[in-house]
Amino acid sequence: MDGRLAVESHVPALELSNVSFAYPSAPGDVSSPVLEGVSARIPQGEFCLVVGANGAGKTTLLRLCKPEVAPAGSLTGEIRIMGRRACDLDVADSARSVGYVGQGDDGRIVCDTVWQELAFCLENLGMDQAEMRRRVAEVSYRLGLEQLFRRRTSELSGGQAQMVALAAALVAEPRMLLLDEPTSMLDPIARADFAHALFKLNRELGMTVVVATHEPWALAPYATSCLRIEGRSVQTVPLEELSAPPELALGRAVTTSPAANDAAVTLSEAWQRYGVQEPWVLRDCSYRARHGEVVAIVGGNGSGKSTLLHVLAGVQRIRRGRIERPDEASQALLPQHPEALLACDSVLDELMEWSSGQAYGEPEARAMAERLGLGDVLGRDPFDLSHGQRQLLVLGKVALARPRLLLADEPTLGLDALARQRVAELLLELSEAGSAVVMATHDLGFVRSLATTTSMLFDGGIACTMPTHEFFERNVLYG
Ligand SMILES: Nc1ncnc2c1ncn2[C@@H]1O[C@H](COP(=O)(O)OP(=O)(O)OP(=O)(O)O)[C@@H](O)[C@H]1O
Numbered sequence: 001m002d003g004r005l006a007v008e009s010h011v012p013a014l015e016l017s018n019v020s021f022a023y024p025s026a027p028g029d030v031s032s033p034v035l036e037g038v039s040a041r042i043p044q045g046e047f048c049l050v051v052g053a054n055g056a057g058k059t060t061l062l063r064l065c066k067p068e069v070a071p072a073g074s075l076t077g078e079i080r081i082m083g084r085r086a087c088d089l090d091v092a093d094s095a096r097s098v099g100y101v102g103q104g105d106d107g108r109i110v111c112d113t114v115w116q117e118l119a120f121c122l123e124n125l126g127m128d129q130a131e132m133r134r135r136v137a138e139v140s141y142r143l144g145l146e147q148l149f150r151r152r153t154s155e156l157s158g159g160q161a162q163m164v165a166l167a168a169a170l171v172a173e174p175r176m177l178l179l180d181e182p183t184s185m186l187d188p189i190a191r192a193d194f195a196h197a198l199f200k201l202n203r204e205l206g207m208t209v210v211v212a213t214h215e216p217w218a219l220a221p222y223a224t225s226c227l228r229i230e231g232r233s234v235q236t237v238p239l240e241e242l243s244a245p246p247e248l249a250l251g252r253a254v255t256t257s258p259a260a261n262d263a264a265v266t267l268s269e270a271w272q273r274y275g276v277q278e279p280w281v282l283r284d285c286s287y288r289a290r291h292g293e294v295v296a297i298v299g300g301n302g303s304g305k306s307t308l309l310h311v312l313a314g315v316q317r318i319r320r321g322r323i324e325r326p327d328e329a330s331q332a333l334l335p336q337h338p339e340a341l342l343a344c345d346s347v348l349d350e351l352m353e354w355s356s357g358q359a360y361g362e363p364e365a366r367a368m369a370e371r372l373g374l375g376d377v378l379g380r381d382p383f384d385l386s387h388g389q390r391q392l393l394v395l396g397k398v399a400l401a402r403p404r405l406l407l408a409d410e411p412t413l414g415l416d417a418l419a420r421q422r423v424a425e426l427l428l429e430l431s432e433a434g435s436a437v438v439m440a441t442h443d444l445g446f447v448r449s450l451a452t453t454t455s456m457l458f459d460g461g462i463a464c465t466m467p468t469h470e471f472f473e474r475n476v477l478y479g
């Protein structure tokens with residue numbers, strides 16, 4: 001590789017001409033095209049948002065534009081990247097033309113440490129050491145990653161991993177960046193920083209940026225155009241039309257904290273860290289959740305929310321302190337990456353997996369699928385669902401088991417407005433039936449509408465626990 005790829009300015013960064021795509025059909029499944037006759041043109045230097053409901057085809061579209069991750073299936077029409085057909089790009093051309101950061105956990109991070117992750121793609125391209133060092137240093141500096149540089153990637157928080165993945169895509173100095181839901185795991189402050197970093201790459205370096213997102217309003221001030229995928233085709237949307245989703249309509253009041261209810265889990269003066277040499281993640285942390293309510297834990301990226309949930313679930317043992325878990329036999333932890341809970345070959349089998357020990361059967365499983373909008377994909381392999389569909393599936397699976405304690409890590413991650421509404425109804429119903437629902441989330445709109453109390457995790461402990469409305473009234477910066 002020798003410097004940046006030269007492309008004449010009139011050549012579009014991305015051009016789709018009459019593109020249709022269908023995934024291979026599964027046995028017993030009639031596969032219909034995801035995209036049909038799509039034509040679109042993104043000039044160089046654009047900052048383009050791609051929106052659409054869960055399962056609309058955003059990820060499919062982005063992946064088709066990066067040869068190494070293009071999905072298998074039947075593709076017709078033509079995709080041109082910087083004027084060249086996508087299928088003609090070799091590995092080096094592809095690296096210089098397109099940087100791609102996938103959604104969720106999709107093969108994002110492959111190396112043990114952050115610096116190895118950043119050097120990985122350059123090593124594969126056979127770049128010399130000095131140039132490699134310069135690029136890695138420059139990108140780390142630009143994105144403020146120096147603090148993370150020597151960290152193990154397995155120990156990064158979700159938001160930190162998202163920044164590292166962006167950095168790893170940038171070191172090859174691509175002309176265009178394709179990002180799939182890059183802000184979904186970021187706290188509100190980090191999200192603003194991330195948006196600004198993209199803005200600078202776009203305006204200062206002239207990099208074309210294409211972002212698939214369910215939170216377009218967060219990036220709209222920086223964007224120059226927007227495409228919506230709907231009904232297998234793509235339309236242009238004026239940026240002014242992008243607004244935050246309406247408040248959740250729950251149809252009933254969320255009752256405030258029934259403090260008299262019995263505790264579902266109690267943590268007292270707990271200390272937790274990932275190794276004897278590592279800093280404490282939880283320090284003298286106390287927390288209690290009660291049956292019959294939905295409560296929220298908020299806090300910055302890396303503040304320890306997921307660690308706290310793992311501790312409350314008993315998945316991680318604390319080093320010091322006490323924990324009482326009366327619901328040990330009836331609890332569920334919904335992890336940040338829902339794939340960890342998937343074990344079966346079809347959506348229906350997945351929903352039925354815990355039926356034997358629980359009081360539900362196939363009719364309830366089918367009803368849950370309908371309710372979550374998964375009625376048409378019951379026979380499909382869960383790994384062939386879109387990310388949002390998968391998140392809904394895992395929530396449905398957990399809700400069918402009716403756990404007395406549900407610990408949910410980012411339950412609305414990557415969900416569209418309708419799916420968010422469905423998840424809110426589901427969690428509320430569980431709590432009304434007597435379960436304790438504890439969610440760790442950056443989705444403050446969701447917290448506002450649903451949680452009776454909100455706790456903020458800071459410096460390893462619970463800095464405050466308050467009725468939710470009071471929390472938002474007092475916290476001018478957080479919300
Ligand atoms: N490997 C696959 N095999 C079969 N069908 C698939 C596969 N991957 C995705 N699909 C289907 O293709 C459609 C588009 O999925 P895609 O992941 O592109 O949607 P998306 O817009 O990115 O959704 P989300 O907002 O949930 O991320 C969905 O109906 C999905 O179920």
Ligand SMILES: [Mg+2]
Pocket residue numbers: 058059060103180386387388
């Ligand atoms: Mg997607």
